[in-house]
Amino acid sequence: MSAAFNPFERLKNSLTKTKDNLVGRITQVVMRRKIDDDLLDELEEILIEADVGVKATMRLIEAVKEKARERRLTEGDEVIGLLKEEISEILSRKKEPLETEAEIKPVIWLIVGVNGVGKTTTVGKMATRFAADGKQVMIAACDTFRAAAIEQVGIWAERSGVDMIRSQHGADPAAVAFDAASAARARGIDMLLVDTAGRLHTKANLMEELKKIRRVVEKAAPGASVYSKLIIDGTTGQNALSQVKVFTDAVGCDGLIVTKLDGTAKGGVMIAVAEELGVPVDFIGIGEGIDDIQRFEPQQFAEALFA
Ligand SMILES: Nc1nc2c(ncn2[C@@H]2O[C@H](COP(=O)(O)OP(=O)(O)OP(=O)(O)O)[C@@H](O)[C@H]2O)c(=O)[nH]1
Ligand SMILES: [Mg+2]
Numbered sequence: 099m100s101a102a103f104n105p106f107e108r109l110k111n112s113l114t115k116t117k118d119n120l121v122g123r124i125t126q127v128v129m130r131r132k133i134d135d136d137l138l139d140e141l142e143e144i145l146i147e148a149d150v151g152v153k154a155t156m157r158l159i160e161a162v163k164e165k166a167r168e169r170r171l172t173e174g175d176e177v178i179g180l181l182k183e184e185i186s187e188i189l190s191r192k193k194e195p196l197e198t199e200a201e202i203k204p205v206i207w208l209i210v211g212v213n214g215v216g217k218t219t220t221v222g223k224m225a226t227r228f229a230a231d232g233k234q235v236m237i238a239a240c241d242t243f244r245a246a247a248i249e250q251v252g253i254w255a256e257r258s259g260v261d262m263i264r265s266q267h268g269a270d271p272a273a274v275a276f277d278a279a280s281a282a283r284a285r286g287i288d289m290l291l292v293d294t295a296g297r298l299h300t301k302a303n304l305m306e307e308l309k310k311i312r313r314v315v316e317k318a319a320p321g322a323s324v325y326s327k328l329i330i331d332g333t334t335g336q337n338a339l340s341q342v343k344v345f346t347d348a349v350g351c352d353g354l355i356v357t358k359l360d361g362t363a364k365g366g367v368m369i370a371v372a373e374e375l376g377v378p379v380d381f382i383g384i385g386e387g388i389d390d391i392q393r394f395e396p397q398q399f400a401e402a403l404f405a
Contacts, residue, residue, distance in 0.1 A: 105392060110402040112384035116365030120148040121404055124178065131174035133166050141177065148363070149335035151370030158184050182404045188369055189396035193378030201323040204236075204282040206290045206315050210308055210345055211329035213296030216357035216383055218247065220329055221293045222254025223383070223391040229258055233288040238278030239264040240271040240311060241295040251293045257388060271295065272310045279318035290315075305348040312349050325352040327380065330371075332356045335364035342375055357383030360390070368399065 110117075123144045131137050138159055145155040161184040162177055171180070207224070209217045221237060228235045237255045239262055241247035248264050255262035263278035275292055282290040294311065298304040308326075316324055326349045330338035338356070345351055354375075359365050359382050371379060379394040 106398060106402065109384060109392060109398065110405050112360035112390075113365055113402055115361060115363040116148070116359070117403055117405075119363035120144070120150075120366050121178070123148075124181065125175075128174035128177045132172055133162075133174055133177060137174055137177070138163065141181075145366070148366035149370060150366040151336060151339070151374060154188055154369045154373035157188070157373065178404070182400060185369055185403065186397060186400035189372045189400055191372055193376070202321045204279070204287045204290045204319055204322050206279060206282070206292065206319065206322055206324045208292045208294060208308070208312060208315070208324065208326045208349065209329060210294050210326055210349060211296060211331075212341055213244075215296065215329045215331040216355075217241075217296060217329045218251050218254065218293050219386065220355055220357060220381075220383060220391065221251060221291045222258060223388055224381075225254065225260045225289075225291055226258035226388050227391065228289045228291075229260055234286065235260040235289045235291065236278065236282050236285075236287045237262040238275055238290060238292040240274050240278075240292050242267055242269045242271050242274065243295040243298055247293075247295070254388075271307060272314045275311045276314040276318045279315040279322070283319045283322070290319075301344075305344070308345075308349045326350045327353050327355055328377075329355050329357060332359040332367060332383075333362040333364055335367045336370065338367060339370060339374060342377065346377075351377050353378055353380040355379070355381045355383065355391075356394075360384045365403075372396070 127140050142155055142159050145158060158181060162180045165180045209221050211217050225235050225237055237251060237260055239248045239251045242265060245267060252262060263274060263281055265274045278290060294308060298307060328345050328351045330341060342351060354377055356379055381391050382394050384390050
């Protein structure tokens, strides 16, 4: 398989900056050194600067200390293997599985998140992916607030060859959601992807609107499996974490999709997310293209970081 089509190679290439900023810097520091307090201090600084977060950083430093003692390791470069082990373990923390067996059609994903994080792009990518899996997919264009949002998601619907329910700019987003959920139910659709606004007049407005959308789709498609998927932007590092609580309080959060991991040095945030949040990462966005999305596989991600 050529590098361009091999998913692991693509992941690895997209993580280049994060790899340089994290593993690259660590590698430079540990070479020809002994494992001692000074070295651990320097490691701590690198981890914090790479957006790994205080909690995961402390855990990693403790693990390195402990394991080095147990295994009687003294050489600095042995730290890399220890870190890889522990990062892999943090990323792999058991979370709820993505799909449950008892899903009732239509499965509805509310795609939520602050403005510009990549919601609409993710809707397009996921529509394509689900359609390729042989699912009947529909998109609901519920960002009626931002000018041109409907056209934008319309282009993705066309590209992925799926139906879209829309209204005009300024229409009530909950009404669009209601129509879409009703249509999805009537037409036996497998997956309904709801694109939502990232900004309304105020943040409180937005949260109220999202709650309403959730309520109406549950009403229009009784018993359907409804999930809130929160999109966070990997380039914002630690800041992305604070959004999780706000959205969880409003509409729940059944899974995260972390976008823009390509071209950012802040990909260490994935480790912070795994350590600090009880929510699984379902997918990661690694580019602007239609198939630049991958299932998040913890082991593979750790391998790619250290490859
Ligand atoms: N490099 C990269 N860019 C991405 C990724 N996902 C989205 N983008 C880009 O991020 C920008 C914003 O994406 P949108 O999908 O419009 O974001 P949104 O959350 O729908 O934005 P609003 O509707 O304005 O809230 C676009 O330029 C996308 O191409 C990704 O995984 N990698
Ligand atoms: Mg959008």
